[in-house]
Amino acid sequence: MASKPLNVGIVGYGFMGRTHANGFRKVSNFFDLEYRPVLRAACGRDEAKLKAYAEKWGWETTETDWRALVKRKDIDVVDICTPNDSHAEIAIAAAREGKMVLCEKPLSMDGAEGEKMVAEIEKAGVANMVWYNYRRAPAVTLAKQIIDSGKLGKIFHYRAKFLQDWTISADLPQGGAGLWRLDAKAAGSGVTGDLLAHCIDTALWLNGSISTVTAMTETFVKQRTHTATGKVEEVGIDDACAFLARFSNGSLATFESTRYARGHKALYTFEINGENASIFWDLHDLHRLQFFDYADESRTRGWKSIHVTDGDHPYMGNWWVPGLQIGYEHTFVHQVADFLKGLETKTPAGPTFRDALETQYVCDAVLSSASTGSWTKVKQLA
Numbered sequence: 416m417a418s419k420p421l422n423v424g425i426v427g428y429g430f431m432g433r434t435h436a437n438g439f440r441k442v443s444n445f446f447d448l449e450y451r452p453v454l455r456a457a458c459g460r461d462e463a464k465l466k467a468y469a470e471k472w473g474w475e476t477t478e479t480d481w482r483a484l485v486k487r488k489d490i491d492v493v494d495i496c497t498p499n500d501s502h503a504e505i506a507i508a509a510a511r512e513g514k515m516v517l518c519e520k521p522l523s524m525d526g527a528e529g530e531k532m533v534a535e536i537e538k539a540g541v542a543n544m545v546w547y548n549y550r551r552a553p554a555v556t557l558a559k560q561i562i563d564s565g566k567l568g569k570i571f572h573y574r575a576k577f578l579q580d581w582t583i584s585a586d587l588p589q590g591g592a593g594l595w596r597l598d599a600k601a602a603g604s605g606v607t608g609d610l611l612a613h614c615i616d617t618a619l620w621l622n623g624s625i626s627t628v629t630a631m632t633e634t635f636v637k638q639r640t641h642t643a644t645g646k647v648e649e650v651g652i653d654d655a656c657a658f659l660a661r662f663s664n665g666s667l668a669t670f671e672s673t674r675y676a677r678g679h680k681a682l683y684t685f686e687i688n689g690e691n692a693s694i695f696w697d698l699h700d701l702h703r704l705q706f707f708d709y710a711d712e713s714r715t716r717g718w719k720s721i722h723v724t725d726g727d728h729p730y731m732g733n734w735w736v737p738g739l740q741i742g743y744e745h746t747f748v749h750q751v752a753d754f755l756k757g758l759e760t761k762t763p764a765g766p767t768f769r770d771a772l773e774t775q776y777v778c779d780a781v782l783s784s785a786s787t788g789s790w791t792k793v794k795q796l797a
């Protein structure tokens with residue numbers, strides 16, 4: 416029975432503001448945990464929109480300045496759901512106030528900023544986590560369990576892509592709600608920090624560290640009107656990025672992401688080929704894991720599609736009955752559950768800020784390689 420209230424203050428009421436609120440609201444209904452999130456305060460700059468969000472999702476109070484929110488004595492956890500350029504400032508201020516900090520991905524604008532965040536959060540000694548939620552799709556967690564059991568044997572290949580098509584129109588402005596992703600000053604980078612960061616986090620988790628990369632990027636639409644100034648300005652983000660990588664375990668990888676793959680909305684897939692078995696996962700079919708096992712009897716050997724909905728599959732015993740699938744929003748419920756369990760067991764749930772810094776290092780190396788045109792070493796965690 417969840418007895419200990421944990422007061423949450425959220426900053427940002429957009430896309431992630433909704434997925435996180437849903438996670439905090441649902442978790443105690445489905446998971447038996449010591450801590451119970453209380454939706455104590457929501458923060459945003461537009462008071463009318465903020466009030467509407469708070470009312471809809473059940474936040475008890477509101478603040479229009481995050482500086483006031485992080486100082487509040489009745490807040491235990493600050494949850495950052497704002498564009499990337501504000502993560503560091505809010506996270507560091509919250510940590511200095513002794514708050515636990517949950518931060519949306521990517522952790523930071525780049526590795527150097529990420530290092531400052533890790534130093535501050537570790538100095539404050541507060542619980543922390545970054546929302547790389549795809550780790551918590553039950554089929555992805557199952558992939559991790561299968562790999563860790565050694566079933567794949569030596570891993571040869573890792574292949575990931577994240578394809579979208581929503582920025583093809585040159586009429587789309589840069590800046591503002593959602594569209595801050597097209598503004599390098601707010602986003603840091605384009606698809607590399609936004610989409611490939613997810614692929615990289617999953618890859619590091621499943622297959623270990625990446626040692627070197629070589630990358631190419633392209634900005635297909637080079638100028639767009641900026642929402643803030645009304646002027647046509649240079650576009651500083653990468654619209655598409657493809658890179659080759661070598662993992663420290665000797666496996667080779669390809670990663671690709673674009674917002675110009677006409678027909679694809681959020682096609683995140685990864686495939687891993689080992690000497691004994693292979694795994695494939697597709698976000699569009701997120702409750703399934705494709706698995707090929709060479710140890711199977713030869714005449715019936717083939718790719719099988721595991722419907723990851725049974726009671727002994729990761730997280731699934733907490734949901735309905737075997738055979739009934741869950742979806743995207745549940746990855747966030749699982750992430751809240753794991754964070755709370757980490758507080759209970761004093762074993763922090765990953766990725767922590769430090770774990771997420773490793774993804775920043777890979778993104779930095781990818782962007783640097785794209786500009787120099789050469790193989791680039793990835794900085795490793797200290």
Ligand SMILES: NC(=O)c1ccc[n+]([C@@H]2O[C@H](COP(=O)([O-])OP(=O)(O)OC[C@H]3O[C@@H](n4cnc5c(N)ncnc54)[C@H](O)[C@@H]3O)[C@@H](O)[C@H]2O)c1
Nearest residue numbers: 427428429430431459496497498499519520521546592593
């Ligand atoms: N984990 C995931 O799968 C995932 C998916 C989408 C976005 N994200 C990340 O979540 C973050 C937010 O993205 P989003 O899609 O929710 O964006 P969004 O544009 O939908 O929402 C951003 C929110 O931040 C608010 N905001 C901006 N600056 C602020 C400030 N200074 N003070 C208070 N509020 C401020 C905006 O008003 C808005 O409510 C980004 O870092 C993004 O990379 C992660």
